[in-house]
Amino acid sequence: KAGVTQTPRYLIKTRGQQVTLSCSPISGHRSVSWYQQTPGQGLQFLFEYFSETQRNKGNFPGRFSGRQFSNSRSEMNVSTLELGDSALYLCASSTGLAGGLSEQFFGPGTRLTVL
Amino acid sequence: GESVGLHLPTLSVQEGDNSIINCAYSNSASDYFIWYKQESGKGPQFIIDIRSNMDKRQGQRVTVLLNKTVKHLSLQIAATQPGDSAVYFCAENLSGSNDYKLSFGAGTTVTVRA
Numbered sequence: 001k002a003g004v005t006q007t008p009r010y011l012i013k014t015r016g017q018q019v020t021l022s023c024s025p026i027s028g029h030r031s032v033s034w035y036q037q038t039p040g041q042g043l044q045f046l047f048e049y050f051s052e053t054q055r056n057k058g059n060f061p062g063r064f065s066g067r068q069f070s071n072s073r074s075e076m077n078v079s080t081l082e083l084g085d086s087a088l089y090l091c092a093s094s095t096g097l098a099g100g101l102s103e104q105f106f107g108p109g110t111r112l113t114v115l
Numbered sequence: 116g117e118s119v120g121l122h123l124p125t126l127s128v129q130e131g132d133n134s135i136i137n138c139a140y141s142n143s144a145s146d147y148f149i150w151y152k153q154e155s156g157k158g159p160q161f162i163i164d165i166r167s168n169m170d171k172r173q174g175q176r177v178t179v180l181l182n183k184t185v186k187h188l189s190l191q192i193a194a195t196q197p198g199d200s201a202v203y204f205c206a207e208n209l210s211g212s213n214d215y216k217l218s219f220g221a222g223t224t225v226t227v228r229a
Contacts, residue, residue, distance in 0.1 A: 104149075
């Protein structure tokens with residue numbers, strides 16, 4: 001069974017640009033969560049999607065947005081990039097079914113560098 | 116080896132010894148907790164989870180203890196091996212019972228000495 005895949009793995013952008021990151025969850029998983037990891041702030045929750053709907057949102061500005069498609073694949077977008085957006089962006093998937101939380105599987109992440 | 120108290124960023128342990136990693140969580144209403152292991156260049160990997168109606172759960176070589184009174188979580192690794200060298204994170208779920216909103220601890224870097 002293939003794991004969570006994220007593309008691209010590495011990305012370099014300049015301030016003011018926008019970026020779109022992609023995540024393909026494990027087959028059959030309907031919940032996709034996004035996290036930002038930086039040395040200073042650690043791992044921080046961005047948002048969670050389930051069946052194309054955002055279920056939860058973290059404390060990030062509106063420049064950070066996401067969406068989920070009918071095949072459960074998800075994208076996140078960051079507009080008007082700032083230097084502080086340089087981070088490892090991680091995607092995690094789980095079945096998301098009712099009846100209690102199940103294990104989340106993380107992808108390898110996309111390393112975004114903003115110059 | 117043991118990271119004593121609320122949190123120590125690093126823990127050095129002799130191969131074969133037991134490791135104890137401690138973590139404090141913030142929300143007394145959290146009902147789901149997870150330990151993750153992250154190796155360099157990889158995403159976090161699930162180790163073990165525990166729900167608030169339990170105070171102990173065991174896995175293969177790992178045990179998680181939950182003390183809701185003091186909002187404390189610990190991970191015990193038995194017979195630590197070189198492959199256990201990694202950063203370990205605890206996480207609490209701030210949302211409901213069916214959806215995710217994880218809040219992660221700062222992480223503890225475990226180094227296993229041969």
